[in-house]
Amino acid sequence: MTSPTPPTEPSYADRTFRSPAGMVGGALLLLLVGWLGVDALIRGDGRTPWLALAGLLTAVPLIVAFTLRPVVSVNKERIRIRNPFRTITAPWPAVADVRAGYSTELFTHDGAKYQLWAVPVSLRQRKKAARQQSRQSQDDPYRRTSVHADVRDTKARIAGADQTVADLREMAEQGGGGAGGAGGAEAVVVRWAYEVIAPAVAGAVLLVVLLALG
Structure with a gap:
């Protein structure tokens, strides 16, 4: 006789926080830069298409990084902060506090501080x-x-960012973190966004070389 399979714990989708104004502004900037760049690529003479290509390689990744990329994803186990050039994943027991001053910041029990670009303070x-x-x-x-x-x-x-900070602080306390927590054994993982950095650096180098050759 086989024993009944224990019910699996339901999984819940991440709750995400973004900046609507940043996303709208980024989309408009991409449309403007794309229109100007493609026009220069098609109609430009001499070195103009190469300069346009270098400018697009530099500008597009940076616009995406600072406007469309930032997002904060949370669930009951951890918080994931995707900033322009880094992604920080921290389990809740490692989180000491979340504060909103002139910017929204997360503090860990080991003394590290990370800014939440997706939650701007108004x-x-x-x-x-x-x-x-x-x-x-x-x-x-x-x-x-x-x-x-x-x-x-x-x-x-409560102002929008302040309410988000209050929600994140409450989730940290429920997950075993917060000011009263002792800190978790799991480490905070930081990953650099090379998919954004590499094309931007390549475009900047190409632009400098083209301008230097004059």
């Missing part, structure tokens, strides 16, 4: 949220619950 949104909180406190000078505010709707009164 000082304008932060000031707007602060003004909303100030108006709500004026509605209730005795610190009683305002009849115009829903106390359960905390996300509406």
